[in-house]
Amino acid sequence: MKPIAVVGLGLIGGSLGLDFSRLGYRVLGVARRPETVEMAMERGVVHQASTDLSLVAEADVVFLCTPIDGVVGVAQQVVPHLKPEAILTDVSSVKGSLVPDLAALWPHFIGGHPMAGKAEAGLAVAEAHLFRGRPYVLTPTEETSPQDLDTLSELVDQLEARRFICFPADHDRAVAWISHLPVMVSSSLIQACQQEPNPELLKLAQALASSGFRDTSRVGGGVPELGTLMARYNREALLSSIALYQRQLGQIRALVEVEDWDGLHHFLAQTQAARPAYIDKMDEA
Numbered sequence: 001m002k003p004i005a006v007v008g009l010g011l012i013g014g015s016l017g018l019d020f021s022r023l024g025y026r027v028l029g030v031a032r033r034p035e036t037v038e039m040a041m042e043r044g045v046v047h048q049a050s051t052d053l054s055l056v057a058e059a060d061v062v063f064l065c066t067p068i069d070g071v072v073g074v075a076q077q078v079v080p081h082l083k084p085e086a087i088l089t090d091v092s093s094v095k096g097s098l099v100p101d102l103a104a105l106w107p108h109f110i111g112g113h114p115m116a117g118k119a120e121a122g123l124a125v126a127e128a129h130l131f132r133g134r135p136y137v138l139t140p141t142e143e144t145s146p147q148d149l150d151t152l153s154e155l156v157d158q159l160e161a162r163r164f165i166c167f168p169a170d171h172d173r174a175v176a177w178i179s180h181l182p183v184m185v186s187s188s189l190i191q192a193c194q195q196e197p198n199p200e201l202l203k204l205a206q207a208l209a210s211s212g213f214r215d216t217s218r219v220g221g222g223v224p225e226l227g228t229l230m231a232r233y234n235r236e237a238l239l240s241s242i243a244l245y246q247r248q249l250g251q252i253r254a255l256v257e258v259e260d261w262d263g264l265h266h267f268l269a270q271t272q273a274a275r276p277a278y279i280d281k282m283d284e285a
Contacts, residue, residue, distance in 0.1 A: 003061075005030065007063065007074060011117060011125055013063065015126045016114075017029055017046045019158075029049040029055075030052070062078060062087070068233050089112040091114055095171045096171070099139060110144055115134055115179070133161070137165070138163065184242065186220025187220035
């Protein structure tokens with residue numbers, strides 16, 4: 001089976017390592033810190049690990065699992081060590097601003113985005129089967145080799161993920177709606193609550209918060225660095241989605257201001273009918 005290298009042994013990289021090791025692949029891991037290398041070996045995440053990027057020279061497929069703002073720089077350091085036909089892919093949540101740069105560095109690059117995660121980050125919370133039933137998007141371009149795409153698709157399918165293939169720009173517009181906008185909306189909800197001027201009322205609200213608030217605010221309580229990178233690298237699509245969201249929020253405010261309860265009921269009935277198209281498939285996974 002093809003040797004696989006994972007560069008960046010955090011939650012996603014570590015989980016990929018666990019899964020591919022379980023599937024019988026020889027997995028090589030590269031991390032910046034020696035203690036991460038040691039943990040990866042102790043947990044059986046990889047078969048061999050190092051802080052030296054030259055380790056990827058053995059691999060037929062290399063996954064770049066570093067933060068968005070560092071992936072191009074890491075790729076520049078990885079490329080000199082790659083086999084001529086090695087496939088290079090990433091796991092970044094934004095594709096349009098990265099794929100052209102990465103494809104220019106390596107002809108066998110294919111963008112990837114496994115849409116799975118946790119509120120916590122790091123190798124310590126990596127787990128096997130993290131990608132099972134979750135979307136995993138591949139974003140080839142017109143120059144992508146069909147053979148490379150088939151090879152990477154097969155690996156994704158072995159993770160038992162739900163594989164999708166689309167162009168990078170389409171990916172970014174879609175995830176702006178269902179991933180990046182929710183982070184900003186959820187964060188804004190928490191910040192709005194924090195503006196309550198009466199400390200006692202704020203404490204009461206916090207004490208009364210239950211499942212509805214927990215579900216709505218969850219992604220707003222995630223890793224700040226990730227949310228910032230989403231906005232920085234998917235700025236145009238995010239701004240567009242924020243503008244349309246503000247329009248809908250303004251419509252609700254107007255309905256409440258004029259006490260148009262029939263209009264509000266109609267608005268809420270529309271959202272009730274639309275929601276299953278986004279959620280039911282996740283429940284089935």
